Amino acid sequence: MTDTGELLLNLLSPLLPAIADAAGENDRKGRFPAETFDALMAAGVLKATVPEEYGGLGVTNPHDVALALLHVAKADPSVALALHMQFSRGLTLAHDLREAPAATAQLMDGLLRLIGTKNAVITGAVAEAPGSTTVLQAEDGDGPLRLSGRKHFVTLAPAATHFVVSAQLHRAGRPPVAAAAVVPRDSHGLVVNDDWDGLGMRASGSVSVGFDGCRVPADAVQVRQAGDSDAALVGRTLSTVCMMGIYAGAAVAARDVAVAALRRRDLVAPSARSVVAEVEADLYALRSVGAAALTAIAAYLAEPAGAGQAMMGVFQRARVVTNRAAVAVVDACVSLVGGSAYNAAHPLARLYRDVRAGGLMQPYPGLAAIDYISEDVLTPT
Amino acid sequence: MTDTGELLLNLLSPLLPAIADAAGENDRKGRFPAETFDALMAAGVLKATVPEEYGGLGVTNPHDVALALLHVAKADPSVALALHMQFSRGLTLAHDLREAPAATAQLMDGLLRLIGTKNAVITGAVAEAPGSTTVLQAEDGDGPLRLSGRKHFVTLAPAATHFVVSAQLHRAGRPPVAAAAVVPRDSHGLVVNDDWDGLGMRASGSVSVGFDGCRVPADAVQVRQAGDSDAALVGRTLSTVCMMGIYAGAAVAARDVAVAALRRRDLVAPSARSVVAEVEADLYALRSVGAAALTAIAAYLAEPAGAGQAMMGVFQRARVVTNRAAVAVVDACVSLVGGSAYNAAHPLARLYRDVRAGGLMQPYPGLAAIDYISEDVLTPT
C-alpha cells in the first residue's frame, strides 16, 4: 500500500463505524444512504482517485483503491459498490487522458476538474434496460445531439451529478458507432428512478435511469474504441478490477462474524474446526490473487500501451478465484453460525446475498469469465 | 410410489399453480398463506398421512410423502416446509402408536383422530427462543401442569390448532426429564407471535410462540425417550426425513427456470453447457440419494424395533448430499441465468434463499450432520 493509499484509509476509517451500523436497515429497506455519501464527500473521499493537479488525492494505484474498498465492504458491501463507481471513474479518466486525442482530452480534463474541485459525483450508465437500445442521435452541423433510451443497474445514481452514458451514435450517412455521452443530472428528459430492488447490494442505489431526448453538446461525446481492442481491454479492466476488494471485504466480514461466534463457544465441534480452516485457506487464496492481480495490473499500466489482453487475462483468472472463494467463505460461515444466521436481520444473511453479486458483474458476467479465459489460453498469441 | 401416494399427488396437483403464483408475493411480504392451507384442508391433503382407520388417507410411506413435498416445493418451498410439519406429525404419531404404552397411546390416538376427522392442524414447538428454557411444572396430585417458556422457528404456527411442545418436566422429588405437551391454540397464556422474518422460507410461518403458565392436563403429557436411544433416533428420523423432498423440489424448480432460459438463447456458451451438465449430474445425485434413503428407511420401519441408528445413519448421509447438491444447483442456475436472477422478484433470487435452509434444520443442523456421520462410522458396533 502506498502513502496516498494510506492517506485515503485514514480519511475513511472514522466513517466506517457509522456505515456498518446503518448497513442492516439500509439493506432491509433497499435504501440508498445519501447521508453516507454526503459524509464521504465532506471527508474528501469522493475525489480520492483524481490526480492532485486536478484537486484530488492522487490515489492512482488500483491496489490502493481495492484495499480501501475492502475496508468499506467490511462495513457494508453496498456502499463499497456505489463508491467504486466514483473511484473507478477517477482512475479511468486519469489513465485515458494520457493517450487521448485533444478533443477527448478536454472532456476528460473537465470531468476530473469537476470531481476534484466541484463535488461532482459521476457514475456510468452501461447496461440497457430490457428492450431498450440507447441512441445518441446527431443533428446536422455541430449542434447538440439527442440521447434517448433506458439504462438499468446504474449504481450510485441517486447521488450522481453526472452520468456517462454508453450509447449508439447515429450520424447521417455514417454507420452507427459506440460512444459515451456525459449528461448532467439536471438535463431535461433525464429521470432517475427509485426502482432498485436486488437480491443483495440493496443499498447501492442500482436504479434505472431514463433518457428522453436529452440534449448533449458535441463536446460531451466521446467515440469509443472497438470492444475488443487492446485499449478497450485496458479501460474495461481499470473500471472494474478494484471490485475484487469489495468481495474480499464481504468475505472477511463474514469470517470475522463466524470466528467471533466460535470463540464464544465452550466447545467447537470437529466439523466446525475443519470448516473454519477451509475458510481461512479460501480467504488466503482470495486475498493473494487479488493482491497479485492488482499489483501486476499496476505494473502493466506503467508500461507503454499494448498490455490490455495481459491485464484482462490476469484479472479474469483472479476474479474467478475471488468470486468463488468469497461465496464459499460466506456460505461456510452461515454453516458455522447455524440457524441464527438464517434470520433476515443477521449480518450473515445480508452478506450471503451481497456477496453473490460478484460473479454477475461486468466485465464478463455470469459464466462469461470462464469463456474469456479459455479463449485466452487456447488462442496462441 | 405407492397407490396412496399417487392419490395424494392427484389431490395436490390442482392446487399447485395457485401456490406457485403466490410464491413471489408471499416471499416478499414474509406472509403465511392461510388461504393456501384452507384449500389444502378442503382438498383433504392435511390428513394425508393419518391412517385410514382414523379418517386419513393412509399415506404412510415416507417416500410418498417426500415426493409429494417435492412437487409442492417446486411451486413454493415455504409452503412445502409448513406442510411438512403436518405430514410428519401423522407419520410419527401412527408409528409411535404401534409401540406406545397404553397411556401414551390414548394421547396419540386422540391426536390422529383430531387430524383425521376434526380438521386439526398440529405443529411442533421444539427450538427454544434465545434465553428460554421451556418448563412443564407438575403440581401435587394428578392436577393439570403448567407450561412456561418461549419457542421459535415454530413453522406452520399461524395455521396450527394444536402445538406439541417439548419441555423439561419438573416433578417434585424427581429429576427433570424431557417431555412433550400437547397444547391447544386457544389455551390461556399461549401467544402466537407474528415475527417470522427469515433469509428465506419466508412464507412458512416459522414464528415464535410464547407459553405463560398454560394449563396442561396430565393426559396431554408424554415423557420422552432419552435423546440418543434407538427409539428416539427412529422418531427423529421419521419427523424430518421427508424434508429432503423439499430441497430436491427447490433444486428442480431452479433447474427448470435455468434450462428454459438457456433454450431461449440462440447460442449457449461453452461455459454454460458445462454448468448445465453439472446441474443435471447434481440433480441426479440428490434425487437418487433421497429415493435410496427413503426406500431404505421405509424398509427399516417395517422391521421390529432397533433400526434407529441404521435409519439415522442412512438419512444423514443422504441429507448431506441432498443439501449440498441442492444449494449447488440453485447457485449454478443463478450463474446460468446471469444478472436478471439478481433481481429480488426473480424466482431464482427466492430459491437461492429458500434452499439454504436445508443444511440448518433438525436433526443435526449446521455442520452437526458431519459430526454425526463421523461418530457413526468410527464407533465400532
Place this chain on the structure above:
Amino acid sequence: MTDTGELLLNLLSPLLPAIADAAGENDRKGRFPAETFDALMAAGVLKATVPEEYGGLGVTNPHDVALALLHVAKADPSVALALHMQFSRGLTLAHDLREAPAATAQLMDGLLRLIGTKNAVITGAVAEAPGSTTVLQAEDGDGPLRLSGRKHFVTLAPAATHFVVSAQLHRAGRPPVAAAAVVPRDSHGLVVNDDWDGLGMRASGSVSVGFDGCRVPADAVQVRQAGDSDAALVGRTLSTVCMMGIYAGAAVAARDVAVAALRRRDLVAPSARSVVAEVEADLYALRSVGAAALTAIAAYLAEPAGAGQAMMGVFQRARVVTNRAAVAVVDACVSLVGGSAYNAAHPLARLYRDVRAGGLMQPYPGLAAIDYISEDVLTPT
C-alpha cells in the same frame, strides 16, 4: 438383487480372497492373472450372463452384474475390469438377439452357445491403436473377408478365445460402413501383444492386438447400426453401464482400508473426522446413483425399443457422479492414512491409480460425458 444375482455372488465369493491377495503383485508386475480366469472359468462364473437356454447362469439384470463386479473390484479392480468384458458380452448378445435379423441372430446364437458350453472367452477390440484404421475388406462373391489393423486397450485379451473387432467394412462399389467381425484367437495373422503398461488397472490385460489380413467368413461379420441411433445407444449402454460397479468397489475398498486405520488410532483428529464423514457421504451418493441408474436401465430394457436416449441419459448422469465420487473417496482415504499410503506397495497407492480409469472409459470418455449431458438437456425432444 435377484436370485440369480445372488447365485453368481455365491460362486464368486470363495475366489475373492485369492484375487485380493494377488492384487498387489500383479499390479506391480503389470501381469494378467491367467490362473484367476482359469478359476473363474472352473467355477462357472465366465458364463454367468449367458441365458440358461444356452448353458449359462442367466444373470441378465445389469444391476446384478454391477453388484458382482463391485465385489470383485473390492478385491482387485483390474480383475473386475477384465471380467466385465466377458460379462457385458453375454448381456449385449442376449439383448441384441431379441431384435436381430436372422443372419445376425445366427452369429449371436453361436457366440452365446460357445460361452455357455465351450468355455469361450470373448472380448471386444474397439479402440484403434495410434495411426491405425482397421479395415475389413470384402472380396468378390461370398468368400471370406480380410481383416487388417491394430487395436489397443483390448482388455482381457490374454485370456480371450475370440475377439469381436470393430472395423470399417469395404465392399466393392459401396460406401464403407461400420461392422464387427468375430475372429478366433488362433486366426492366422492375429497377434496378441504383451504390451499393457497402464498408470493403473495393470492386471487387466489391456494389451494391443494386431490383425494382418486375417480371414473372416462372411457369416462372422455383423454390420453395425449408425452410431447415434437409438439401438446403438442401447447397445453402448448395455456394454458399459455395469462398469460403475467397478469404481464403486474400488471406492469401498479404499474406505475400508482408511476406516480400519482410523479405528486403530487412539485419537482421531478433527480434520480426519470431517473427511471420513465426507467419504461416507460420497460413497452413499455413488452407490445410490449406481443403483438408481441400473434399476432404471433394467426397466427400460424390458420395454419395447426406443429408450436408448433415455437409458444413456441416465447412465451418463450417474456415471459422472460415480467417477468423481470414487476418485474423491480414494484421494480422501490417502489423506486419512497419510504418508504410508504413498508407498507403492500400499493398497491405497494401487487404488489411487486404478480408480482414475473410470472417467477415461467408453462411452464418452474424458470429458465427453459432460458434452453428452448438456446436449441431452438442451436439445428439446
Place this chain on the structure above:
Amino acid sequence: MTDTGELLLNLLSPLLPAIADAAGENDRKGRFPAETFDALMAAGVLKATVPEEYGGLGVTNPHDVALALLHVAKADPSVALALHMQFSRGLTLAHDLREAPAATAQLMDGLLRLIGTKNAVITGAVAEAPGSTTVLQAEDGDGPLRLSGRKHFVTLAPAATHFVVSAQLHRAGRPPVAAAAVVPRDSHGLVVNDDWDGLGMRASGSVSVGFDGCRVPADAVQVRQAGDSDAALVGRTLSTVCMMGIYAGAAVAARDVAVAALRRRDLVAPSARSVVAEVEADLYALRSVGAAALTAIAAYLAEPAGAGQAMMGVFQRARVVTNRAAVAVVDACVSLVGGSAYNAAHPLARLYRDVRAGGLMQPYPGLAAIDYISEDVLTPT
C-alpha cells in the same frame, strides 16, 4: 525475484532439458539420478543457498529458492524434491547461525563451510521407520555418543555426504531431550539402503538409512528447541516452505502438456474449454498464494525473533491451497488429454503420482495442516 535468484536460475537452466529427458525412465525404474546431482554440483547449484562468505551463492530469499525449485519441478518433481533437501539445509543453517549459542554456531559454521567449499551434500533424516526410535546415547564424560535406529523417507540420501539425524538424546541422570546429530556417510554402522519405492517422486532417493551404534562426537550434536516454541516454528517453516514451488512446478508442467494437446485439436469441446479455464484459475491461485506466503515469510525473517507462529500460519494456509490446486490441476489435465494419459509412459501419468506427495509431507502432513490452521484461528492470541 532477486538478482542472486536470477543467477541461480541461469546456472540451472542449461541442465533442465537433460533432467526432463531422464524423468520418465528414472520414474519407471525408481532410480535416483546420481549423474544429475553430479552435474548440479559441477554447476555450483548445490551450494546456492549458502552465504557467500562461506563460499556459496548467497541465495537466501525463500521466494528465490521456491522459484528455482518450480523450474526444476517442471522438468522433474523428483529431482526438485531431492534438491530441496540441500537447498533448505543452507537456508536453515544460515538462519539458525544468527541466533545460535557459541557451541552450536561452530557446528553450523562448519557445515556451511563444508557445503560451500567441500562439495558436501547434506540431508536430514527425520521420520522414524516403522517400529524404530532413534536414540543418541551419551557415555560418561565428553566422549563420543552412540547413534542407533532407522529412519525412512530420507530423500537425497543416495547422494548425501552427511546426515543430520533427529534422535532422542539419552544422558545419564537426565530426562531424554530431542537432539540432532551430524553423521558423515562413511561412519561405521551407517547403511544407506536402496529401498525407495513410492507411488510417485520415485527418482527422489527417499530411501531408509540405518544407524547401528554410529560414533558421534559431542560437538556434532545439537540439542533441539521444544517442538512448539516460536523458534522451532521458524525452523520448521524455513526447512519446508520452499517445497510449494515443487508442486506449483508439477502443476505448470501438467498444464503445459494439456494445453499443447488441446491446441493440436481441430475442435475443442465445450467441456474441455471450461476445464482448461478452471485449470488456469487454479494455477493463478496456487502461484499467487505461494508468492504471497514466501514474500511474507521473507519479511518476517528479516524481523527480530517471535514471528514463528505468524510465519507458520501463513505457510499452512498457502500450503493447503497449493497442494489442493496442484492435485486438481493435474487431475483436470488427465481428463483434458484423455485415455492416452493413462499410459504409464505419459508425462501426466507420472505427474499424477508425483503431485500427490504434496499434502503428505512435513510439517503437518496428511490433514494435520487443517488442524493446525483451526487451532491457529480459534486460539486467541
